[in-house]
Amino acid sequence: MIRIHLDPPLREDSEMPLPEEAFRHLVQVLRLREGEPFTVFCGDGGEYEATLSAVARRSATLRLGARREADRESPLLLTLAQCVSKGDRMDYTLQKAVELGVQRIQPLLSARSVVKLDGERWEKKLEHWRGVIVSACEQSGRTRLPELAAVQPLERWLPACAEAGLRLTLDPLAAGGIASLPTRTSATLLIGPEGGLSEAEIRQAAAAGFQGLRVGPRILRTETAGVAVLAALQARFGDWG
Incomplete structure (x- = not known):
């Protein structure tokens, strides 16, 4: 699964513009299209299901789905x-x-x-x-x-x-x-x-x-x-x- 980091805050069931660097990576490099899934996290211990809800020539919008907690930190x-x-x-x-x-x-x-x-x-x-x-x-x-x-x-x-x-x-x-x-x-x-x-x-x-x-x-x-x-x-x- 493709994962990207975005700056906080992130909210469940919301839409937001895809930042320029993330647009280059997801759309121009990885060639993701509308509706294709990926994962978003902001560094607070959780991650979100996400899809591209709209893709234009120079911009895109992502939709965040459900948040899930994902503890992958070492006890050491x-x-x-x-x-x-x-x-x-x-x-x-x-x-x-x-x-x-x-x-x-x-x-x-x-x-x-x-x-x-x-x-x-x-x-x-x-x-x-x-x-x-x-x-x-x-x-x-x-x-x-x-x-x-x-x-x-x-x-x-x-x-x-x-x-x-x-x-x-x-x-x-x-x-x-x-x-x-x-x-x-x-x-x-x-x-x-x-x-x-x-x-x-x-x-x-x-x-x-x-x-x-x-x-x-x-x-x-x-x-x-x-x-x-x-x-x-x-x-x-x-x-x-």
Whole structure:
């Protein structure tokens, strides 16, 4: 079933103009016609049956049907604190993290981050990432949008980190792996950039309560590391069992 996200509010048994971006996707790309069904959600935990009630050359109207609750969120509350990686690597990480059930994403800048932007360009980057998150929710069936926090320097975020539960970062020299972790209902995973975290940042993370986690003898790329560990955490503590 085709799913699209629309901004709230949405109401049962109502008609509304199809926004321009949704028109391009549904009508111009997917070639939907009047009466064809799809699903609409706005991020509040529910979704609506919908059809196109009228289609013109440059616009369309949709009709919303019944609302249904759809709880597809993981019982394991996951935060991904990801040091920003370059280009498509960050997009891939965000997309897969959403598919894997992450509830909060904190982009970070660290000593070895290669992406350097000014304030206005960071806002554009955040808007792009929000689009990646929305698309991943549409594809994966989620009805709640994960929170995307503003970009912060790692050295400022660590001392103020208030996330509960497990605090994890990857360390090939750590004593324990996934199997050694105690049972928890929430976890925060800190992943470094392309060049990894510096020694000073690793010490700062430890001081902030982050424990090292070993995930085998192979070194994972930054876009692989978060995805792999999120999957392992879902298998161990989440809804994959």
